[in-house]
Amino acid sequence: MNGQRIICSFSIVFLLLLPGCLSTDSILEEENVDQVIELDIWHSFAAESKEQASFESKIALFMASNPGVEVQISAIPYPEADQQFMIAAQGGEAPDLVRLSSDQLGKIGDIRVGGQPLLEDLRPHTTPIDRSNFDPRALNAMRYEGDLLGIPASQDCLSLLYNPILFDSAGIDYPDENWTLDDMLIAAKDLTSGDVNGLALPVKNAYWWFGFQAGFGGSLFDMNGTPTLDSNGSAEAMDWMLNLELNHSVVETGTQTESMKTQFLSSKAAMIVDGPWNWATYEAGRIPVQQALLPMVSETGERVAPLVTYKGWSVSKQSLNKEWATRLALFLSSSEVQKEFAIETYTMPTHVDLYQDSEITENIVISGFIGQLMEGTPAPTTRAMAMVYDPLVTAFENVYAGEMSSSEALSLADEALESDLEDLS
Amino acid sequence: MKKYLVIFALVIFCLPPMVEASEATQLEADGDAGYRKVGLNWLMNSPVEANTTLEIWMNESSFSDTIDATKHSMIRVGNVSGLQQPGFGEWYDDCSYEMGDGAYLPVYRDSYGVAVVPQGTIGVNCTLTGLPSGIEIHLAVLTIDADENSILSSSIASTSIVNDVETVVIETSPYIFAIGSIALSMIALLFVLRWMDNRDGRNTSRSAHFYIAPAILALSVLTFYPVLYGIWLSFTNADQSHLGEQSFIGLNNFLTVISTSGFFRVTVFTLVWSVVNVAAHIGFGLILAMALNSSELKGRSVYRTALLLPWAIPSYISVLVWRGLYEPAGALNDFLGTNLNLLADANGARIVVILVNIWLGIPFMMMSISGALQALPKDMYEAAEVDGIDAFSRFRFLTLPNLRSALIPLSLLGFIWTFNMFNVIYLMTDGGPNLDFDGPGSTDILITYVYDVAFRDGAYGVAAAWSVVIFLMLVAFSWTYMKKTNATEAVS
Numbered sequence: 001m002n003g004q005r006i007i008c009s010f011s012i013v014f015l016l017l018l019p020g021c022l023s024t025d026s027i028l029e030e031e032n033v034d035q036v037i038e039l040d041i042w043h044s045f046a047a048e049s050k051e052q053a054s055f056e057s058k059i060a061l062f063m064a065s066n067p068g069v070e071v072q073i074s075a076i077p078y079p080e081a082d083q084q085f086m087i088a089a090q091g092g093e094a095p096d097l098v099r100l101s102s103d104q105l106g107k108i109g110d111i112r113v114g115g116q117p118l119l120e121d122l123r124p125h126t127t128p129i130d131r132s133n134f135d136p137r138a139l140n141a142m143r144y145e146g147d148l149l150g151i152p153a154s155q156d157c158l159s160l161l162y163n164p165i166l167f168d169s170a171g172i173d174y175p176d177e178n179w180t181l182d183d184m185l186i187a188a189k190d191l192t193s194g195d196v197n198g199l200a201l202p203v204k205n206a207y208w209w210f211g212f213q214a215g216f217g218g219s220l221f222d223m224n225g226t227p228t229l230d231s232n233g234s235a236e237a238m239d240w241m242l243n244l245e246l247n248h249s250v251v252e253t254g255t256q257t258e259s260m261k262t263q264f265l266s267s268k269a270a271m272i273v274d275g276p277w278n279w280a281t282y283e284a285g286r287i288p289v290q291q292a293l294l295p296m297v298s299e300t301g302e303r304v305a306p307l308v309t310y311k312g313w314s315v316s317k318q319s320l321n322k323e324w325a326t327r328l329a330l331f332l333s334s335s336e337v338q339k340e341f342a343i344e345t346y347t348m349p350t351h352v353d354l355y356q357d358s359e360i361t362e363n364i365v366i367s368g369f370i371g372q373l374m375e376g377t378p379a380p381t382t383r384a385m386a387m388v389y390d391p392l393v394t395a396f397e398n399v400y401a402g403e404m405s406s407s408e409a410l411s412l413a414d415e416a417l418e419s420d421l422e423d424l425s
Numbered sequence: 426m427k428k429y430l431v432i433f434a435l436v437i438f439c440l441p442p443m444v445e446a447s448e449a450t451q452l453e454a455d456g457d458a459g460y461r462k463v464g465l466n467w468l469m470n471s472p473v474e475a476n477t478t479l480e481i482w483m484n485e486s487s488f489s490d491t492i493d494a495t496k497h498s499m500i501r502v503g504n505v506s507g508l509q510q511p512g513f514g515e516w517y518d519d520c521s522y523e524m525g526d527g528a529y530l531p532v533y534r535d536s537y538g539v540a541v542v543p544q545g546t547i548g549v550n551c552t553l554t555g556l557p558s559g560i561e562i563h564l565a566v567l568t569i570d571a572d573e574n575s576i577l578s579s580s581i582a583s584t585s586i587v588n589d590v591e592t593v594v595i596e597t598s599p600y601i602f603a604i605g606s607i608a609l610s611m612i613a614l615l616f617v618l619r620w621m622d623n624r625d626g627r628n629t630s631r632s633a634h635f636y637i638a639p640a641i642l643a644l645s646v647l648t649f650y651p652v653l654y655g656i657w658l659s660f661t662n663a664d665q666s667h668l669g670e671q672s673f674i675g676l677n678n679f680l681t682v683i684s685t686s687g688f689f690r691v692t693v694f695t696l697v698w699s700v701v702n703v704a705a706h707i708g709f710g711l712i713l714a715m716a717l718n719s720s721e722l723k724g725r726s727v728y729r730t731a732l733l734l735p736w737a738i739p740s741y742i743s744v745l746v747w748r749g750l751y752e753p754a755g756a757l758n759d760f761l762g763t764n765l766n767l768l769a770d771a772n773g774a775r776i777v778v779i780l781v782n783i784w785l786g787i788p789f790m791m792m793s794i795s796g797a798l799q800a801l802p803k804d805m806y807e808a809a810e811v812d813g814i815d816a817f818s819r820f821r822f823l824t825l826p827n828l829r830s831a832l833i834p835l836s837l838l839g840f841i842w843t844f845n846m847f848n849v850i851y852l853m854t855d856g857g858p859n860l861d862f863d864g865p866g867s868t869d870i871l872i873t874y875v876y877d878v879a880f881r882d883g884a885y886g887v888a889a890a891w892s893v894v895i896f897l898m899l900v901a902f903s904w905t906y907m908k909k910t911n912a913t914e915a916v917s
């Protein structure tokens with residue numbers, strides 16, 4: 001009996017110690033024996049959305065044309081995609097392929113696990129002809145410190161959407177490309193009546209502010225990449241945005257990204273500053289949505305220039321099937337797939353052929369947004385860009401709460417960002 | 426005859442000068458240029474003219490026509506003024522040209538990224554990317570002149586022989602080995618204890634150590650090891666930028682914790698949050714438990730079910746519902762006819778998160794106290810009633826002292842749970858509003874701030890130090906509380 005117990009105890013201990021004693025080579029050898037190529041892919045399309053359905057159909061198409069490949073799909077929330085990927089990679093559980101935004105690459109690009117980066121440099125995996133298919137701005141946005149960390153599959157930015165029925169009932173002319181922010185504010189005031197607000201946008205959200213900052217003459221970074229959050233015009237842009245809610249009351253109190261969507265969907269907002277990703281939802285909600293370029297800023301003569309971000313497919317450095325993962329990334333970014341995505345879901349393409357494609361140019365939604373994209377400012381793919389949001393959130397909260405002026409808050413935000421960057425270096 | 430000679434001379438004179446078309450020759454390939462790369466070098470048989478295009482084609486077998494092949498890349502020959510000339514390693518791939526002097530310079534790039542070389546180029550050297558690894562590939566150069574005449578060079582075979590950078594494998598074996606070692610130590614300890622029992626003649630509990638072995642093993646692996654590892658991490662510079670390469674840095678992380686601008690504020694709010702919540706949980710829980718315990722109450726089971734609802738609904742759902750109620754467009758403002766934005770105000774948000782957590786925590790305390798109340802002897806109350814003791818005095822001198830043995834451990838557990846309650850604040854406000862540029866948000870408590878430090882800032886070492894500080898605070902509180910209240914005595 002005693003002997004049995006001892007044997008049992010030592011068996012348990014042996015089983016626990018065994019994996020630690022195994023060499024990693026033997027584990028890899030076992031995996032290579034498997035002939036079926038399994039690829040894990042993480043996407044960040046909204047659940048039950050058209051994008052998700054379209055994406056899944058493309059994956060099925062890829063598997064049908066490559067019978068030896070099995071693709072496992074997982075969904076992750078878009079805002080947490082970078083964080084979830086980093087945590088998974090640090091535990092050795094990274095997927096082969098992940099959908100990331102260009103402004104998230106700066107954060108991941110610096111991370112090392114066991115001395116290795118988390119994402120594969122795709123330059124050796126692509127030919128110049130492969131790369132020439134993409135808008136150079138989009139391709140460049142997927143580069144971090146020289147490495148190509150993703151294949152750009154789409155691009156997007158904010159634009160001005162409006163509900164023409166509410167404009168008609170108020171007897172107000174639709175927005176056009178000559179509109180200024182003053183025109184927009186006057187229209188918003190005229191449209192605000194009862195439970196309808198003239199405009200919907202999250203006034204404390206830095207992503208929305210970037211475009212106005214550029215329009216007022218400010219910039220996030222200078223030519224050397226040094227933060228300039230408090231550059232000329234930045235404070236005016238912040239005040240202009242916050243005053244939409246605090247002073248002019250044309251934006252509903254506390255409007256955030258989800259609630260602005262609800263307001264516009266329920267015809268409680270006549271205009272909304274939103275991206276193409278919600279267009280299909282508005283259409284499904286039978287809102288006769290129209291699009292116009294974001295207005296000009298009278299004081300500077302510049303147009304509001306929203307931040308352009310690119311979303312693409314990145315291959316994990318930990319992938320055991322990098323060549324296949326790259327093939328899938330190129331397939332998901334191919335002209336055919338991008339075109340179908342654009343037409344089905346109003347996702348803006350990055351494939352240069354599609355800029356001239358008649359089905360794209362004749363689609364007023366897509367061509368309208370492409371027009372807005374051309375007015376936008378590409379988000380720099382830097383670590384600083386990934387870190388810019390936190391200090392700006394604090395700056396907005398302080399000004400919104402009346403704790404400090406916008407120039408004071410932005411100056412402190414700039415200092416905080418510079419300090420964070422110094423800590424990193 | 427002269428006439429023919431004149432005509433022949435005129436024909437020769439009038440014919441355009443015969444220019445030898447450029448053609449790529451002497452192709453050399455190097456399969457050792459890098460993973461999925463092949464170096465390709467070639468010379469032109471004559472300097473290339475402007476508006477010529479050089480295309481590189483590839484195929485898995487030898488080819489003499491581009492119909493059978495795939496275009497890999499192209500180089501334009503033309504005016505390079507005003508074009509960018511990225512240095513080696515700066516572009517997606519490297520390509521260089523030479524003009525006959527043997528000096529290779531990086532090619533220029535047009536606005537679409539296409540390589541451009543100046544007229545007169547005689548040699549080109551490119552590192553071709555995107556080639557399959559370990560498979561023989563045939564490469565050839567197609568020269569297309571300005572008149573669209575093309576000449577395809579003979580193809581050359583090469584194989585990219587460089588393997589992929591060794592796959593990153595997270596080294597987990599030390600951790601598993603450590604866990605195994607802990608387990609082994611625990612088993613050894615059990616055997617020693619068993620031997621000591623035998624030596625001292627304690628034979629009545631011969632199997633006791635064997636019975637508790639699985640629990641000790643599980644505790645070692647699931648609790649002791651992570652706690653010890655967390656403590657070790659707090660003395661290292663572990664962060665997400667170089668996980669696995671951390672080194673010992675002494676007390677630096679603890680200094681960072683103490684010098685955080687909001688350290689005092691977040692600690693005070695955590696204490697306020699815990700004390701107010703536990704007091705309210707026990708206070709309201711006691712009142713409701715006594716009400717439910719009253720023999721005069723009709724429909725007790727209905728009330729009990731209704732009061733248990735907050736506990737029965739998953740907390741993340743009920744918290745999100747509460748957040749919706751408090752938002753500017755939520756039911757609270759609709760009901761009051763106001764336009765309050767409580768969650769955007771620091772004090773408003775603090776009050777709201779405390780109220781929501783009070784609502785969530787009452788059912789547990791109510792049920793626990795209710796159980797304790799039912800265990801109190803009824804004849805004690807009957808005797809008091811016979812003696813004419815009023816209701817408040819019965820509560821003050823009979824109920825409360827008899828509930829002490831239940832209330833003390835309940836309040837201690839409640840304090841520890843509330844101190845580390847993460848989901849209410851995370852889901853209601855995410856710690857905001859954030860008014861401090863370099864510190865915690867207005868509604869952050871220690872545990873929610875640790876989450877930010879660990880998973881948003883990626884500072885694992887500092888987050889571990891915060892966790893150790895929390896652990897020490899709770900140990901100090903629990904020890905003091907048990908000493909002051911004789912809690913262990915009460916339980917025993």
